[in-house]
Amino acid sequence: MKLLVTHVVRAGWRIRYRLAAVALVVAAGFGIYAGVYSAIDLLFDRRNQEFEEGHVADLEVRFAPEDSQRIPDLGSLPGIAESESRLVFPGQMMLADQPPLLTLMVTIDPVNGGHINRLKILEGEGISRDKPDHVVIDRNMAAFHHLKPGDSIELVMADESYHLKVCGIGLSPEFLLAPANPRVFIPSKGSLGVVYGLPQLIQERVGLPMVNSLLIRLKPGESVEKWTDEILSKLEGQLLLDQVIPSTEQFGSRFLELSLNAFRVCLPALVIVFDLTAFLVTFFLLFQWIVQERREIGNLMAFGYDRGVIGLAYLIPVAILGIIGSVVGLAVALAASCLFSTNYADSIGFPHPELALIPHHILVGVGGVGVILLAAVSWPLIWLLRLTPLEAVRESMGQGADRLGILKQILAWLPGRIWLRYAMRNLARRKSISAMTILSVAAGLGVTISFFINLTSNAGTAVNMIRNDPWSAILELFAPVPIEDAHEFEAVDGVEKAVPFTKLSARIAGPLSKANIAIGGIPPESGIRQPEILAGRGLQAGDQDALVLERNLAEKCGVQIGQKVTIDSFGKKKEATVVGFLSGALPGEAYVPLSWAQDIQESGDLCSGFFLIFKGDPEQTRKSLFEKGNIAQITLKTEIVAKILETTGEKIGIIRLGAIFSVVITLLFIFCSVSFTILQRKQEYVMLRVLGMSDGSIVSTIIAEVLFLGLIAVLLAIPVGYQTAHFLNSRVSEAWFNVTLVAEIGDFLKTLIPGLLLMPIAALGAIRQILREPLDRSLRERQCG
Template sequence: MRTLDRKLARDLWRLKGQVLAIALVIAGGVMTLILAVTSLEALSGARERFYASHHFAEVFAEVKRAPLGLAERLAEIEGVNLLEPGVRAPMRLSLPGFRDPIRGLALSLPDGRQPLLNRLHLVAGGLPEAGRDDQAVISDAFAEAHGLMPGDRLEAILDGRRATLRVAGIALSPEFLYQVAPTDLMPDYRRYAVLWMNRRALASAFGMEGAFNHLALTLQAGASREDVIDALDLALARYGGTGAWGRDEQPSHRFIEEELRQQRLQAIVVPAIFLSVSAFLLHVVMGRLIQTQRVQVAVLKAFGYRDTELARHFALLAGAIVLLGWALGVALGAWAASALAELYRAYFRFPEMPFRVPAWALALSLAVVAAAAGLGAWRTVWREAARPPAEAMRPPAPQRFRRSWLERTLPTGLLGHEGRIVLRHLGRHPAKAGLSVAGIALSAGLLMIGAYQLDAVETMIDRQYRQVLRMDMELTFREPTPRRAEGELAHLPGVLAVEGWRRVAVTLQHGHREERVGLLGMASPPRLRQVLDAGGEPRRLPEAGLMVTRWLAESLDARVGDTLEVQVMEGKRQRLALTLSALVDEPLGVGAYLARRDLNALLAEGDAINGAWLLVDDARRQALLDALWKRPGVAAIGLLDEAEQGIRDYLDETLLAFALIFLAIASSIAFGVVYNNARIAFAERARELATLRVLGYGRAEVARILLGEIVLLTLLALPPGWAIGIAFSHLLNRAFSSDLYRLPLVLTPHAFGFAAAGVLAASLLVALMVIRRLGRLDLVASLKGVER
């Protein structure tokens, strides 16, 4: 083994603590990139493979009722490749031993065979037999939630009539990878089901013989989707069409696409933050680490080693540390990504989701950390190599004594000798002190990101389910109903308050931008469903005009006072022009709001409601559910406490899982930074500390000098660290906001305290380690300038 190689091995062992700390900094940055990129590719690849193999449609349309013969003519529209009509309708289910209401969607299958589009992936059992009216295929998520198997029986209410169905099979569908009920944001697999029946059976149950109410189609290569949608809307308008839409507005696809969008942002923003911080810290630490070996560099030069050989030696030292940290980051990132892939498979129901770490992510992460380490080492090696060996072998000459700017600025009379030594050292080395403060501040900023996400999620849920939604149940009716239904509901057992609502599907247009949303008509003033301003205060519905969520207004590029074109997509399909009168800030979903009386007047349908919110006595809740189950006009019953729990479960397992992972990474980086700062400061000042010991200073006094510097640098780093944390939190808040949910930018004392506690805890742990090392300080070797 060559001499320099033996030195390299000894250095790595001697510096094992610092090597591991630097490796943790590198691993943290690399892990974020590997985790984000691998998860993104796994989810994206699984989706595309499943869509292609199961012929997922590209355009969808719904009508009230249209003859099957019309479908043949629609298939001839220019640009249409395959078109398949079908029947689908809302229904309700009941299961033995489960008393909560179960709502669902029934879809038709060609009798005894797979559909052309949106084919089923059978997990168990098979399709309903041709000619059987009592068989159904149920969704895998619902079956798993209730432990159902082929052969089990279900009680269903189809168009107000009870029917007993036998489970023929359990399946996945590209339409319902993310199985969520209409108007819901999160899936509730126990209370929302999707099932498929033979077309003849379903059409008979809902009076749709010889007709269809749903279309799915694919497009020819190069066809204009917008032109096809326009042609469909024109042809279906007379049959009660509610407007065709593309795959990008299909609920399941839209949610998965939003998840992918956030993953893409996460794969850019978060690794960029962590890798940038890691690269900066690595650059500083490697430079200072090699600077402590200035005497060794001089001795090696005196023995005839060339500058290029020394550069190679220290490049190998930096490279070994980089490879260790990089390998650790890749391993941890791949492990976390595999766990996350299982989580996504559970939520999105992909039959398989293999994951792999892309080669370009490995190369990119290695290049970034290697460049940072190389620059830090290279700059210092060449500076030290340029010194004459005789000069470099001598300990650095003491600086000319003078009062530092800190001593002249601060009242140092009360600090004692140790305090003045600390201030003097920092004042004479402002660049080193500044880099140490910057490193600790960046670590505090990373810690603050995790704390912010935890606080923001709790604030978002609290605002939505404590301030906005004040009801206990949400009822949806099969058809618009006269408002007197409120009085009937008020007399049911356990009902404390009732508030009816009217919702219609509309397309809002402003300029060339448009969005499909639900226009919600509420009582004025509302009691059980509030709308909030940016400060979280309830707002009154405007006397005239429209109120929309701020996110929707920004999507439409509309401001208060602008006129919005409102195309009603059901009933008489009126086209309205309404003034945007106010904006509201809600954390979940997007929507448009109007006073119910104004909406009903515009629709010319009388004082009607198609749903109601109920405030319920918990003690009589089950009696109320039993009474509602017997009312055929109630299409769906939503339980707000279960919806809230669903939101919490999803965020706990996705967003908060990421937050905790990043919190762990940030903590490891914080420890690595503080530890390396302390160890390098100890190495740089070993001769000075040994001199103080020889002059009669006790071990505790010398320890106070070194620890005072660590604590002071940490305290100085907190304000800029908080500022960096605020900037990082604002960046993440803007990057990850979507029409599904928007985390509020809340910076609580908890977030600031958590960041401070994190770096202070790291400093305390490091201080204990330094005190232990100080007790083993070799005074003679340190006075001679020998590195230990």
């Protein structure tokens, strides 16, 4: 037995470089799976950690400002653990050489409040009653606007100017991300200022302890859906309700869930291709190894060694390969987890998660390594154990070549130098191996292409959602104004048209469930918003009660086109007819005629903002508009598009990670498969050298083979990548907004050019081994011909 094991180990050592390549392929497949899936789980864990440590509110109820003494006590409801009220007041922070920054002042009582949505101080100190003009600012605001403890800021709220001093920088579970605009579902670092201060700061100016936000935490095990209606029924009639926000619909949590789930959809395709590649590489290598060892194996069987013992002995290198692949895979997994999580967190301004690997994913990855290696070695071993000693010793090594058939005549008429014709002949003689190599390389490159196309498609679709609309900017007001005020804005130099809109939060009741809905009321004849309609139609002139609803919400509630539904805006109920389903990035997005929205709000002819169409310089026009007052925020369409592209650009780092792995694995696969196919013809190359063919011609022949294989693989990778991207887009569309396939030439070239240019490198090992083979020894041992 010792002699058998020694022989097997020595045989494995002779092909150690190819074994190392297989270990790297297996490690990459394991590492990408365990690393990226761990990163996704760690990002969710960081969100959950911030929610738990910060005692995030299970439910927030927003309402019109009210005296804190008149807020109803919810302690009588058995499902309520605790509640506290606060003031969330909008204002503007004055910035040098920039438009004012929309800022929220969140009041915290350092003694009796701050237990829910707890503020974590990252730098400096918290607020205290002996320093009423000191405030804590949000970390994104501090980082983006270069603020630090000790700096002074000017905040304007309700035409009152507050000169404040920054005493600390904090992180709240409520503002892990900040949206660029409440109507646009895009994370934008520093786009929303959040300032935490004492209630007395506002009370001294107003004269009353005013609040407009009620934070509620439920007892463990209680359902938010169950208690939402109970809470609202207790508050309706006593408060002028405006919005209800469960923690699951909080911007940071919702965006993180949708975005990362989209990666969960795409990642399995990458893992499957990597694992399939690892299987094929291992199979090719082991098959080659068994073929090379046939005579020795036949002699061992003739000497009386049991077939099972021989098979187990040849499993030893495979087991070592699995151990090495798993160990290296752990390092790859840590690198992948770090790169993915930090790139993703930086792209959306999310806190970095801790660097770790999830044990479950490690176990699955290690199990996958074992399954791949065992599956790859099974067929060669079964084939080996069925041979008789005589068959193993006598069978020709050259029987694996395919018959050329009609290709023989075609190759005979092929013009060009002999090394080129010989390269084509070699590929034709090993058609099955050549085809398998081409398909596997095309699959690896195609998946990487599909990720770039998917990224381009997501960005392009998101941009087109906005770019197709005729408006130039969204103007949001602190307080509603009559729609006739549109003429005042149109009088501003640079403004061509102002189209009013109003927005409200409500609940929709469908056959299956109830859900929150974000409604935008617009003039149906204006065409100012043109969302992608997936079914039915959009708003049209003459519509009175039409409702266009976001598709995923409609499916959740069981709503059908043509069906009448009841919209409940905090006690004010009104029916609407569903006329179409739209694709929207904003969860729960819906549109109704402006008059319908005004009726349910009982707001008369008031509106909450305007869509503006510019005819002049956007920046100068915006500056002129801010001089009118009562303007909370003006968001330019160009800014939204830039934010989409910026976020997409930062995520390209994640895609590059997949591209690097794909190209490396492709090179490793080419290395192993080329070594297999070329070294199988080693005797023929040696004979050509004996007959006088120069080393340069031998090298040219091998390089020509590799480049021809690579060229066909590249051409095949184009439709593979395109169709895979179509599949990925359809899966993302099911989970989020409808993604239109947008493919640019750069999506293909980023992968195909490096892959094709680097492929000849994979053949260097086989070339070196052939050129170093001593001709005299080959002739003595008859290892040529």
